[in-house]
Amino acid sequence: MLRYLPFLLIIALTIYAFIDCLNTPEEEVKHLPKVVWVIIILLFSIVGPVVWLFAGKQRVAPGGGARGARGRTQWIAPDDNPEFLKSLRDEQEKDRGRDGDKGTGTDKGDQQP
Secondary structure, eight states: OGGGHHHHHHHHHHHHHHHHHHHSOGGGBOSSOHHHHHHHHHHSTTHHHHHIIIIIBOOOOTTSOSBOTTSOBOOOOGGGOHHHHHHHHHHHHHHHHHHHHHOOOSOGGGOOO
């Protein structure tokens, strides 16, 4: 069983590089067209996937700002997102204004039917 491990690793690396190449947008592929990279990955079983992983596409360092390589905004946790916090504050102020219009001055749970 252990003697099959290198072959399984090579196959797994090739499949990973192949799928990664297919899922990469054309504008992020470096040096060669995407079709040529696919052919290299499939023809050269060890060298092709390794070269693709190191030189085939643009890599973005994690934590490199709020914007990704294509201008998309990255996900920000709600407690760190200023827009989300502002929407919560606005919602609280709106609720306070509604409660003030009733003139009771008590919480909704304290009101009697």
